[in-house]
Amino acid sequence: MAKILFGDRIGREAKLSVGCSAVIFDDARQKILLTRRSDNGRWCLPGGHMEAGESAAEACMREVREETGLEVVVQHLLGVYSSPDRILEYRDGTRNQIVGLCFIAEITGGEPGLSEETTEIGFFTPDEIARLDLMENHRERIEDALANQPGAFIK
DSSP: OOOEEEEETTGGGEEEEEEEEEEEETTTSSOOEEEEETTTEEESEEEEEEEETSOOOHHHHHHHHHHSSSEEEEEEEEEEEEOOTEEEETSSSOOOEEEEEEEEEEEEOOOOOOOOTTEEEEEEEHHHHHHHHHHHHHHHHHHHHHTSSSOOOOO
16 A cells, blocks of 8 residues: 655655556546545546556556456546655555656446456546545546646646
8 A cells, every 4th residue: 555645845755656547538528437446445547657668558558457447548648747745655665756647548448347456446427526535646637637628737
């Protein structure tokens, strides 16, 4: 389980790591797909760390498939999130400042399912999401997706 730590330029105490996540709307573009994490019970966008030898889009598509059973195609970059004031600290003491690439993606196939990383998946309206115990960094990404800005966010 990872916890988020905040502090002025706390990223100096961490190593850099690249992560990818996906905002996936339902067909009516009224709801967003979320997963519930098995490690801490919190809701989040599907995603995870990029592995050596894959592109950012490939990492995003792999993570969505692993966590939800769904096949997706990346449509475009929503934003780059790299706050030096926020890091993830893992149980083993490892600290990472995440450079998060968040994409808008569309479902192209697969069957919804769970994994060892997820205990629930579902589509939720913005009002429902506001009441969920959602990972803080993903709340920002969802708000950005709902803003319908033509270009990518850089934060």
